[in-house]
Amino acid sequence: MSSIGIVGAGIAGLQLGLYLRSRGISCSLYTDRSSDEIRSSRLPSTAALLGSTRARDRELGTNHWDDATFGCFHVDVRVKGLPELSSQGRIDPPALFIDMRLYLPRLLEDFEARGGRVIRSGVLPASNLARLGDAHDLVVVATGRGDLGTVFPRDYHRSPWLEPQRRLFAGLFRGIDFPQELGLLFQIVPGHGEIFESQLLTAEGPVSCLLFEAIPGGALDALTRVPCDDDPHVVESLVLDLLEANAPNVHARVDRQTFHLTRPRDCMQAAIVPTARRAYVELGEGRYAVAVGDAFATHDPVLWQGANAASRSAWALGESIVQALAAGRPLDRRFCEGVDERLWSLVGPSMEWTNAFLSPPPPHTMAIFSAASRDQRIADAFASNLDNPALQWRIFRGPEGVDAFLEGFRRAKTSRSAGAVSVAPASA
Template identity: 45%
Template sequence: MTGIGVVGAGISGLQLALRLQQLGIPVTVYSERTAEELGAARPRNFPARFGPTQAREETLGVHAWRSDDARVHSWSVTLHGEDGALEFAAALTPPSSVVDFRLYLPHLLTEFARRGGPVRTGPAPMDRLAREHDLVVVAVGDRSVRELFPVDAARSPYTAPQRLLCSGFYQGIHEDVPHQLDIHFVPGAGEILRIPFLSRLGPAHVLAFEAVPGGPLEPPARLDADADPAGFHREVLRLLAAYAPSLRERVDTACFGLIAPGELAQGGITPVVRRGWARLPGGTCALAVGDAWITNDPLTAQGANLGSHTAFALADLIASAEGPLDAEFCRAASARLWEHARHVVEWSNAFLAPPRPHVLDLLGRAAGDKRIADAFVSSFHDPVAMWAVLSRPEGVDAFVRDCTGEGPRPAG
């Protein structure tokens, strides 16, 4: 047996493979699809990669798409309510990178192969991988691995999707502020987002509905946009007019629509944490990362960034291992990776529930003080620090004091 087998060509698997390759550790990537097939697929997700992820890409020598067409520099946040809307705009420092994964993943896979990394395309039976490698890392959450890594019920409070999703690449939307993301929180209904994005067909807008199941934002997730494009677009515009009117005003109906047929992703994601490792036939072990381990709702934009963080952390653990990559190693490695991941999971799950009073208080303060707004939005790059702020009222108070230099708030 030799080296590491990495199953999956998502951000977790490919960054792990590239980092192990960089550290001189033999690694083979197993991908269901070739780079060309990854680039030709329908969109599945629309990830924003924050500053730390981009820094890891610089370390790997794969950071590309440096133009502003592939960056978000600021956010516009609107919290709708019965008494009107709470609004603020904030700078995102550093800017996030927003690149279609149908460009991004083939780039990483091709670069791994160009540097001499072996890539095996097609089915990858676990019994064969167990015979060929010292450790198998599974980074794809397909049906076959769900049995290998059962749900960790203690870490998975939800058993069904908390949002029904409809996201696509659109044209015909005007930007009031270039390279700015818009997010509208609609209590009880869900969220509407518009994100400037570099798609495989060029600059576009991602328009995303995150609908509370059974709520008024759900219809786009159920409609067949291929069968009735005009009807689908009418429903999208109706909901924008009703729930995000300032965004609807920026739509040019003469040219509004998906940038091409099929440029849409619909469905529901159940947030879940699975067991982090398993024994394979013959005694070799498998570690779960990426979607094989943790699936978060995309609302807090942490999925790809957690995948990148986990890839680097695991590569360091493998490189520094003094003994075999056995069950003891996998148990300890999974526990170490969870020390960071739990903050992402708890924060992402909390954001799916109605905001708690101290979070509403923070949003109100951000609307009144740009220092707080900028710090709040830019903290999305650090989920550990962000969850420390949002998880308790004392965290919000400390965050505000750090932003403004004010003393503690009086009791009562």
Template identity: 45%
Template sequence: MASIGIIGAGTAGLHLGLKLLSHGIPVTLYAEQDPAKLRTGRLLNTVAHHSPTRNRERELGVDHWSGPHADLHSVGIHVNGPQPFGLRGRLDSSTIFVDYRLYQPRLAEDFVARGGRLEVLPVDVAVLEAVTLRHDLVVVATGRNGLTSLFPRIPELSPHTKPARLLFAALLKGVHMQEPISMIANLVPGHGEIFEAQVITRYGRVPSILIEALPEGELAVLGQQRYDADPRAFEALLMDRLRRFAPTTFERVEPEQFGVLGPMDWLQGSLTPMVRQGWARLANGRCVMAVGDTHVTNDPVAGQGANAASASAFALAASILDAVGMDRPFDEAFCRDAETKTWAAAAPATHWTNALLQPPPPHVVDVLVAGSQEQRVADAFVSAFMVPERILAACGSPESAAAFVANSRQPAPAVSPAMDAPAWQLPPEEVVVPVARVH
């Protein structure tokens, strides 16, 4: 039986490893550090997993956090310009936010429990060559230690040559969370975006914030000024920007309690979106594949990075399983074919993300306006917003956008009385994260 090595224990590596294990393929996962150490480390992201990824998690048997305490069914989108307007839609399939300091260690435990081998081994290019001699195929699912340098940038698929946004993300205290569980996207022309969500963490469910700041806008200071240099001053600055640019979040802030939840519960940085070649030949003649962020790095503005990583991992798993079934070697021809399929899985998320990094065209604004006036359009839009293939088909042209609005106005199929009422029908109430949760 073919032996597969995976460098990196993030979403792409874990989903690929678990999928291959489920088909009896021996897999070794090489992690830079013991995944259990992530539990006490710094916030890694504020990642959303949307319905296609959640379906893959159910298939893998790793849907550990679902339930009415976690599933998000409602999304608000607010355009905060000279003439502000907004919509609130109900998702046809729920989304979930789970702190990766819970998610990745738990999936690593699942991987080992199911017979996978986990080895803590920092891998650079030299070590990678040695690792390739242990396996029939090695997949690189991390960009650490210079490994991304193996996979050249593809210019025609990578329109950005520098970061499009400056980022600040944090778990918060002193913010009343919306019930039912909701996400809010504040689109601020000329300044960027502010996303509020609710994340399942070791503290329970808590509010989160993601600032996507245009470098020339008034949100940029939140990505430039270090939080830990003066936390109180930074929190005052953050509260001011919420007041000015995210009023529906600010109105639920308790000023005397407001702040970052704990000293490790924030993240700042930036990245350059990029598509790289999906395979490489090493000096020893062996070929390696890239998957996840190593292959395609997306800005988090669309909330699609982990979803694209999972989709591409499943696509690569299918290619590996086909090769094993046909006794096909993992050579350059295999890598080229597999790259085509993993890019097809990741491409919609990349195109959607790059679209969101640009000002919306008039026909997309028209859809948003229609959603602000008609609930059926709002529901259809936010449901499509979470799935790149759907939103690209809906808003790819003025004609498709007009057809999307027209189709959305049609009555939805009747819901069987035997079905449980969806979470968004529950009566509203509010919850505040107490200051005591910091300790």
């Protein structure tokens, strides 16, 4: 009987493992942390799961948080400047901001309950990976930004940055009134970075979540450099100052008396070098390891794509494995080359769009935000199409895409035919 070994219990490893178990394939998951250790760890991210990722959870029967009243129902994009641009688009279907310390342990328990084997052991160094090759027909590395992913050669052509373009601070707070309708505030501060405010579902219920994406050396950067754990009051007062100066709409909903960081471990700082890698390495004797999720393509979180791309690529890898096994084809080099091509075709657009967004916005990008501030349909299309990075990248990659996109709306207005405009979110 074929056996797949997966290293890493993040969204990529778990959705892949659950997918393979749903098709009756024997599967072992190597994790450096138990469910309880993940629950009590530091805030790892502030991920929003978009509609197609939630649809995959539904199909796997792991949609434990499908409450129609809680979600992210709109994206409020604001661009600081004179005048300030502002638009509010509906996300249809709604996204879900969820604490991965709530999400991942539950999926790990689901995986075990469905006959998956969980081995509580980190896999390091790379020589241990080769040993896993003896035990499994295919080894999948889903270790996120962890060191093990470096066994896959970096693709310099697909990875334009050698340094982080943003430094990150994320934290969970109480004392910010939720907006009337739950949603994301996406405040762009030209030359300095971005500020995101959302409502994140945690084990203690929904809390306010702030993510600062600071351009190194800019006005937001101080927050990414204060020692997060030393004195929460220093962090809190810096956050308030930055909100007041750059995101007044959020600052107006802060109650200074009750505003506080929920717990010291509810904040994180990071700096990510967006990196794409070749999806496979040979382990010897005809055995291979393939990379998926962040181990294959690490996105900066500025456009919310990483976890969604991880889910998308895990699902595609699962399909490829199931198809190969059903046809009696070996999981050999040819299989791996096919996986590399397929995963990049799915994840390349979100990587390229995200990488482009990290540069100063060109006039054609600003033209979309400006048009969205005047036309509700454009704001809605931008918000819903966050889940369709292939379409977004076709639009945003240059002035021609933007012109065609905006022209579609102009024509629809004059002909009253909305069908000319593609606003459909990606399918699963």
